[in-house]
Amino acid sequence: MFESFSTRIQGALQSLRGEVRLTPDHIEAALREIRLALLEADVNFKVVSAFIDRVRDRAMDQAVLKSLSPAQQVTKVVRDELLALFGDAEGGLRKDAPTPRVILLLGLQGSGKTTTSGKLGKWLTRQGRHPLMVSTDVRRPAAIEQLAVLGTKADIRVYSPETMDPVARAAGALAEAKAKGFDTVIVDTAGRLHIDDDLMNELQAIKDAVRPTDLLYVADAMTGNDAIKSAGEFNRRIGVTGVVLTKLDGDARGGAALSVVSVVGVPIAFVGSGERLEDLELFHPDRIVSRLLGMGDVLSLIEKAEQAIDQNDAEELEERLRKNQFTLDDFRNQLKTLKRMGPLESVLGMIPGLGNMKQLAENKPDEKQMGRIEAIISSMTAGERRDHTVINGSRRKRIAKGSGTTVEDVNRLLKQFTEMRRVLQMIGQGARPAAAVKGMRQPAMPQGGFAMPGKKRKKGGPWGLIKTR
Amino acid sequence: MGFLDRLREGLSRTKQQIVERFEQIVREADAPERRTTEINPDTVEALEELLLSADVGVPATERIVTAVRARARAGQGLRDLVKQEILSIFESVEPVPQPTARPHVVLIVGVNGTGKTTTVGKLANALKASGKDPLVCAADTFRAAAVEQLAVWAERAHVDLVRAKEGSDPASVVFDAIQVGKARGRDPILIDTAGRLHTRVNLMSELDKIRRVAARAAEGAPHEVLLVLDATVGQNGLTQAREFTSVAGVTGIVLTKLDGTAKGGVAVAIAHDLKVPIRYVGVGEGIDDLIPFSARDYVDALFQASW
Numbered sequence: 202m203f204e205s206f207s208t209r210i211q212g213a214l215q216s217l218r219g220e221v222r223l224t225p226d227h228i229e230a231a232l233r234e235i236r237l238a239l240l241e242a243d244v245n246f247k248v249v250s251a252f253i254d255r256v257r258d259r260a261m262d263q264a265v266l267k268s269l270s271p272a273q274q275v276t277k278v279v280r281d282e283l284l285a286l287f288g289d290a291e292g293g294l295r296k297d298a299p300t301p302r303v304i305l306l307l308g309l310q311g312s313g314k315t316t317t318s319g320k321l322g323k324w325l326t327r328q329g330r331h332p333l334m335v336s337t338d339v340r341r342p343a344a345i346e347q348l349a350v351l352g353t354k355a356d357i358r359v360y361s362p363e364t365m366d367p368v369a370r371a372a373g374a375l376a377e378a379k380a381k382g383f384d385t386v387i388v389d390t391a392g393r394l395h396i397d398d399d400l401m402n403e404l405q406a407i408k409d410a411v412r413p414t415d416l417l418y419v420a421d422a423m424t425g426n427d428a429i430k431s432a433g434e435f436n437r438r439i440g441v442t443g444v445v446l447t448k449l450d451g452d453a454r455g456g457a458a459l460s461v462v463s464v465v466g467v468p469i470a471f472v473g474s475g476e477r478l479e480d481l482e483l484f485h486p487d488r489i490v491s492r493l494l495g496m497g498d499v500l501s502l503i504e505k506a507e508q509a510i511d512q513n514d515a516e517e518l519e520e521r522l523r524k525n526q527f528t529l530d531d532f533r534n535q536l537k538t539l540k541r542m543g544p545l546e547s548v549l550g551m552i553p554g555l556g557n558m559k560q561l562a563e564n565k566p567d568e569k570q571m572g573r574i575e576a577i578i579s580s581m582t583a584g585e586r587r588d589h590t591v592i593n594g595s596r597r598k599r600i601a602k603g604s605g606t607t608v609e610d611v612n613r614l615l616k617q618f619t620e621m622r623r624v625l626q627m628i629g630q631g632a633r634p635a636a637a638v639k640g641m642r643q644p645a646m647p648q649g650g651f652a653m654p655g656k657k658r659k660k661g662g663p664w665g666l667i668k669t670r
Numbered sequence: 671m672g673f674l675d676r677l678r679e680g681l682s683r684t685k686q687q688i689v690e691r692f693e694q695i696v697r698e699a700d701a702p703e704r705r706t707t708e709i710n711p712d713t714v715e716a717l718e719e720l721l722l723s724a725d726v727g728v729p730a731t732e733r734i735v736t737a738v739r740a741r742a743r744a745g746q747g748l749r750d751l752v753k754q755e756i757l758s759i760f761e762s763v764e765p766v767p768q769p770t771a772r773p774h775v776v777l778i779v780g781v782n783g784t785g786k787t788t789t790v791g792k793l794a795n796a797l798k799a800s801g802k803d804p805l806v807c808a809a810d811t812f813r814a815a816a817v818e819q820l821a822v823w824a825e826r827a828h829v830d831l832v833r834a835k836e837g838s839d840p841a842s843v844v845f846d847a848i849q850v851g852k853a854r855g856r857d858p859i860l861i862d863t864a865g866r867l868h869t870r871v872n873l874m875s876e877l878d879k880i881r882r883v884a885a886r887a888a889e890g891a892p893h894e895v896l897l898v899l900d901a902t903v904g905q906n907g908l909t910q911a912r913e914f915t916s917v918a919g920v921t922g923i924v925l926t927k928l929d930g931t932a933k934g935g936v937a938v939a940i941a942h943d944l945k946v947p948i949r950y951v952g953v954g955e956g957i958d959d960l961i962p963f964s965a966r967d968y969v970d971a972l973f974q975a976s977w
Contacts, residue, residue, distance in 0.1 A: 243904030311783030342822030350814035425904025
């Protein structure tokens with residue numbers, strides 16, 4: 202997310218890095234680039250001008266120019282000011298709410314309200330809550346059905362009364378939640394234009410009927426300058442407590458949403474980052490800014506990993522590693538865990554130094570290749586997976602045939618697996634992995650770290666198996 | 671008062687201010703005694719701000735501003751100069767010749783939530799009303815209830831629908847639909863596809879597959895590929911148009927949701943940068959609210975003081 206935007210800003214700041222002493226001219230040149238990057242990212246013209254003026258004022262300060270590391274100082278100024286634009290508040294729902302908590306989703310047509318309802322329900326379930334969903338969209342054909350399908354997929358109860366009166370549907374859901382003991386009610390609403398008086402009145406009536414704690418304005422990350430106008434109008438007429446920024450898995454730069462935060466004054470609560478129901482994350486302004494500036498986002502990465510990894514499995518695996526019992530079965534499970542973390546590209550983008558998508562685009566891990574590895578392992582017998590040493594020439598031929606690959610592919614996999622086992626064994630015995638594999642840099646292992654052996658490794662380990670295209 | 675508060679206050683009336691300021695600057699710049707003098711920097715900045723705020727984008731804005739600056743202003747008002755320049759951007763786009771093959775197969779593509787299904791419904795209705803006998807094909811087998819949504823539209827428009835189960839292969843549905851269309855003598859055939867972000871390689875190659883399969887079912891199909899863009903989209907619309915054109919061979923744009931306050935200025939950017947014509951605009955939720963695009967009307971609307 203925000204990739205091309207961050208490339209430009211990083212480029213502008215990098216141009217400063219080579220300079221021993223910064224002159225106002227250097228800074229002006231960098232600011233021009235940043236201004237263009239912001240404008241092309243749909244950040245409002247006025248917001249951009251104010252932002253650039255602030256950065257210029259602070260960066261041109263003699264103390265900055267004469268400091269030992271002027272480029273870093275300027276980067277810090279840009280970081281601070283970006284943070285101010287994104288709003289200092291952490292994302293999420295409001296802290297205090299009565300039970301059941303009512304969450305109302307509102308916004309323009311096609312911004313992703315219904316999908317967000319499902320994702321939010323899933324997110325709440327992960328937090329140990331028991332949500333009930335209801336659709337009040339009686340206008341868009343099949344909208345009610347869409348939410349019902351999402352409810353089934355996410356295993357979340359959807360309240361679906363006979364009545365086609367939006368207010369009655371919402372109120373009914375609240376009563377149902379109280380009666381049946383659900384602690385959260387998610388009310389999906391029909392998409393509407395902020396200038397449609399009838400529909401805005403209907404929204405007000407729904408709000409009055411269920412008195413929501415959280416009014417989340419769902420905004421498409423790809424929106425342009427109109428975002429300020431529509432979000433502002435929703436906020437003025439109905440009240441908005443947070444923004445959910447959707448479709449951030451594309452290449453949208455989300456600049457307009459940024460303007461919404463600074464102009465309308467509503468924080469971003471969640472971001473939607475993929476098509477799966479799990480793809481909704483809390484918004485962390487500091488992390489986004491770090492990613493914009495190419496400083497990586499290790500915290501989000503760890504969270505993703507924790508979500509995907511079963512703690513018990515990880516401990517069991519650790520035990521087996523110590524005893525040098527790591528098998529192809531375990532390896533396949535690791536691949537599956539990686540997959541659960543979402544598209545590899547988005548995972549890689551969070552790693553410091555890898556944020557620059559230009560380089561990543563040429564060096565993409567091939568997810569097809571991962572599938573091939575899985576296929577090879579799946580074509581083995583249970584016995585072979587438990588003990589890879591029994592795999593002889595004719596077995597290799599059979600495995601290659603079964604998985605639609607070649608014997609060379611099978612050989613490569615086995616060779617690399619053996620190498621990986623050797624390394625893992627050393628880690629298991631407490632040796633520093635850096636000593637085990639030459640030239641391998643080892644980042645701090647996240648919790649259950651063995652479940653993702655050596656994420657930054659160039660050779661050896663699962664990444665070595667995945668050819669880059 | 672903090673910096674953000676001031677900013678917020680300043681921006682709450684931005685649109686109003688932009689138009690008012692522009693009006694004022696136009697008045698001043700167009701005063702008879704100044705007609706032949708150079709346009710001053712304030713005017714240029716106001717113009718830039720106006721265009722950027724309408725999502726026209728940096729390159730197109732630069733072209734317009736440069737052109738307005740350079741043009742001799744012999745007796746011509748600033749407003750007309752700007753309008754003329756935008757109009758000429760639209761006019762520089764060659765209309766795509768319409769193939770005469772029958773049945774005429776139209777593929778509707780776009781990112782999620784721009785209004786593809788609704789557009790197919792409206793288009794089917796308009797075609798039916800003009801005496802044609804269209805067939806619609808629900809090839810969005812991914813989004814929950816997308817097929818049902820199109821089924822409702824098909825019923826409203828009184829046209830046949832070819833549908834498949836959720837989760838089945840969209841290309842095979844397209845193939846079936848074209849066969850059915852040929853057998854029943856339906857023409858044109860409108861194909862609704864699943865929304866997909868242009869960055870998703872797999873989904874984009876699925877679109878390529880749909881094209882190839884369509885070509886097998888009918889010669890030269892798809893004869894038309896319409897990209898549906900939400901008028902509220904910002905500069906990402908340009909990227910969308912570029913990517914969809916390179917993968918799916920977009921022949922025209924449908925600009926939806928123009929009934930809001932968004933003016934879809936990205937259409938100017940697309941015409942300027944990519945030379946893809948705008949074919950239709952969606953102006954409301956009713957079944958009749960899809961109209962052919964007129965550059966002149968659009969440019970007039972862009973400069974209406976009411977936005």
